[in-house]
C-alpha cells in the first residue's frame with residue numbers, strides 16, 4: 193500500500209531493481225553507491241600536466257598593460273587555466289585552477305604604477321620573473337623585490353603592489369590557494385577603504401627581523417603563516433649552493449630545500465608550501481609520484497620534465513604543473529650549469545590531514561609510457 197509520500201517503487205516486493213527504482217532514488221536526491229566501480233582505485237585528477245611558455249605569455253601580458261589601467265582592476269593578471277578543468281571556466285571570481293586546488297596567474301605592473309590595496313581570505317605567493325623596482329606593502333610592511341625573489345602574502349592581510357621603475361614593467365607569478373578556499377566556501381575579498389595603506393615600518397622589516405637562519409628575535413611567536421614575507425633570490429640560491437656542497441640530494445628532486453616559516457620551522461603558510469630545488473649539471477632525477485599538486489616555475493637554466501609520460505622542455509620563467517599521483521621526473525639539459533626550479537604545492541594540507549603518499553618507480557622508466565609496473 194502506498195501513502196501520499198511513497199510510491200509503488202518504494203515498496204515493490206521483488207529481487208531486482210527496475211528503472212523506476214533508480215528514478216525514484218533520483219527524485220529523492222539520492223543515488224545507488226553499489227553501481228559505482230568496485231575494486232582498488234587511486235587518485236585520478238581531472239587536471240592534466242601542462243606547460244606554459246613564458247615567451248608565449250609575455251607579449252600578451254605586455255599588450256594587456258596597454259588597455260587594462262591599474263585603476264580598472266587591482267588584478268591585471270592572466271590566469272593559467274588547466275585544460276582538464278573546463279567546468280571551472282565560469283568561476284565567478286576568475287580563479288580557475290592551474291592544477292588541483294592551486295591557482296596561478298601572471299601579473300604585470302606598468303612602470304611607475306601602483307595598485308589598489310585589498311585583502312582576501314586566500315593566501316598568495318609571488319615569484320618575480322622580471323623587472324626591477326617592484327614593491328608590495330603587506331600589512332604595512334614594504335617589501336622591495338627583484339627577479340627570483342619570493343614573497344608571501346598571508347590570508348586577510350591588506351596588501352598592494354607597485355613598481356618604482358619608470359623604464360620597464362615588472363612581471364611575476366601569483367600563486368594562491370583560491371580554488372581550495374572557494375571549495376570550502378570560505379573566501380572573502382575587500383578593497384581597502386582608504387585605497388592605500390599607511391606603511392609605517394622600515395623597508396623589508398620582516399627580512400631584517402626574521403631573515404637570519406642562525407638567530408631569532410626574542411619576541412618570536414609561533415604563527416601559522418610565516419612572519420618572514422620576503423625571501424631574496426641571492427640568499428635562497430646561496431643556501432641551495434651551500435647545501436649542494438655537502439649532500440647527494442634526493443634521487444627524485446636533486447637538491448631541494450623548502451622555504452621555511454621561521455616561527456615554526458614548517459611551511460610558509462598552512463595551505464601552501466614552497467620550495468627551491470637545484471638540478472646539478474646534466475642531472476636527471478628518477479621517476480616518482482605522490483599525492484598533492486605542484487606548480488613549478490623555472491628560476492634558472494633549461495631542461496625538461498616527463499610528467500605522466502609526456503615530455504615538457506622548459507627554460508627560465510616557464511611554468512608547468514604536476515597533477516596529484518602523476519609519475520614525473522626532471523632533467524637539467526645543460527652540462528655546464530645548474531638549473532633551479534621554484535615550486536609551490538598543497539603539501540601542507542595533505543600533511544595536516546595525513547593524506548600525503550609517495551611511491552617510487554622501481555626502474556628508471558616512465559611507467560605510463562612503457563607500461564612497466566612501478
Ligand SMILES: [Fe+2]
Pocket residue numbers: 310311312316351
Ligand atoms: Fe591580492
Ligand SMILES: [Fe+2]
Pocket residue numbers: 444480481482520
Ligand atoms: Fe615530485
